[in-house]
Amino acid sequence: MPERLDPTPDGLRRAAELLAAGLLVAFPTETVYGLGADATNPDAIRRLYEAKGRPTHNPLIVHLAKAEDAPRWAAEWPESARRLAQRYWPGPLTLVVPVGAGIAPETLAGGSTVGLRVPDHPVALALLALLPFPLAAPSANASGTLSPVEAAHVLASLGDRVAAVLDGGRCRVGIESTVVDCTDAVPRVLRPGVLTAEEIGATAAGFTTGGALRSPGLLDRHYAPAVPLRLVSRPELERAPDGVARVFFGAPDCPVGEHDAVLPRDPRAAAAALYATLWNVQSRATAIWVEAPPTNDEWHAVRDRLSRAVVPS
Numbered sequence: 016m017p018e019r020l021d022p023t024p025d026g027l028r029r030a031a032e033l034l035a036a037g038l039l040v041a042f043p044t045e046t047v048y049g050l051g052a053d054a055t056n057p058d059a060i061r062r063l064y065e066a067k068g069r070p071t072h073n074p075l076i077v078h079l080a081k082a083e084d085a086p087r088w089a090a091e092w093p094e095s096a097r098r099l100a101q102r103y104w105p106g107p108l109t110l111v112v113p114v115g116a117g118i119a120p121e122t123l124a125g126g127s128t129v130g131l132r133v134p135d136h137p138v139a140l141a142l143l144a145l146l147p148f149p150l151a152a153p154s155a156n157a158s159g160t161l162s163p164v165e166a167a168h169v170l171a172s173l174g175d176r177v178a179a180v181l182d183g184g185r186c187r188v189g190i191e192s193t194v195v196d197c198t199d200a201v202p203r204v205l206r207p208g209v210l211t212a213e214e215i216g217a218t219a220a221g222f223t224t225g226g227a228l229r230s231p232g233l234l235d236r237h238y239a240p241a242v243p244l245r246l247v248s249r250p251e252l253e254r255a256p257d258g259v260a261r262v263f264f265g266a267p268d269c270p271v272g273e274h275d276a277v278l279p280r281d282p283r284a285a286a287a288a289l290y291a292t293l294w295n296v297q298s299r300a301t302a303i304w305v306e307a308p309p310t311n312d313e314w315h316a317v318r319d320r321l322s323r324a325v326v327p328s
């Protein structure tokens with residue numbers, strides 16, 4: 016069984032010791048739990064891809080203790096990255112820049128850029144501060160499945176494939192960071208998150224503001240719960256058959272059953288509760304139907320995750 020560590024000085028020291036030996040330690044961040052490995056150690060990174068079953072063409076985000084460390088790992092530190100790091104780090108924002116020396120090429124999936132982030136979580140920052148290397152850390156779950164927002168989710172998804180889990184309680188932001196490409200003159204969002212393109216002065220990729228969902232069949236299946244998930248309109252949701260767990264954004268007019276969940280009709284609050292809710296209902300239903308969220312920019316990240324969790328029909 017993996018070691019379950021409390022975020023005490025002893026627990027943090029033990030986590031650092033395992034990581035320095037090239038092993039995998041899951042730790043809490045403000046977004047989701049990360050599966051940490053020494054980003055400079057090719058063996059540790061290979062172990063990480065294997066533990067997740069992650070396709071090796073999907074690069075890893077590298078976590079740093081402080082913004083001042085970023086130029087050390089970048090070949091260039093563009094003005095846009097400097098400005099965004101200053102404004103939003105520590106925080107749920109990953110900046111993609113040309114990679115410098117020292118990061119294992121396996122971390123970058125063969126690319127010449129690196130995604131850097133300083134997480135806004137006291138346990139993650141305390142752990143990073145103990146380490147002489149940065150931590151590559153994707154979400155601490157089997158590739159393609161629901162991301163973990165509690166230590167128990169990590170254990171349920173990865174079991175013995177992780178050496179230890181640092182337990183820092185429930186993650187506050189609840190969905191993965193906004194990823195921004197800073198290698199061009201105008202920063203461009205590669206993956207939406209709770210920090211929106213408009214807020215950070217970047218151009219949006221993928222969905223356009225106010226646009227419709229892209230066809231689920233065209234999207235990578237990702238973030239998927241253990242049972243089939245569908246996105247439906249509220250009237251359809253109100254008429255869902257028995258046995259289906261329903262997820263509403265805002266209280267519905269119809270009665271709410273014990274397997275149903277009502278999430279706040281506020282995009283950040285809904286994001287914070289989304290994965291925890293899906294983890295909860297996936298064990299109690301044969302299918303999950305979720306109300307299609309609004310199509311404005313603030314809901315972009317929640318729409319993105321849900322559309323990738325849909326089972327193509």
Ligand code: AMP
Pocket residue numbers: 073074075076111123126128129130152153154191194205206
């Ligand atoms: P995950 O680790 O599962 O949260 O996903 C990390 C995501 O960050 C990847 O799927 C990419 O979209 C993005 N990413 C990380 N590093 C890079 C990079 N060097 N270039 C472009 N995108 C990146």
Ligand code: MG
Pocket residue numbers: 153154162
């Ligand atoms: Mg992930």
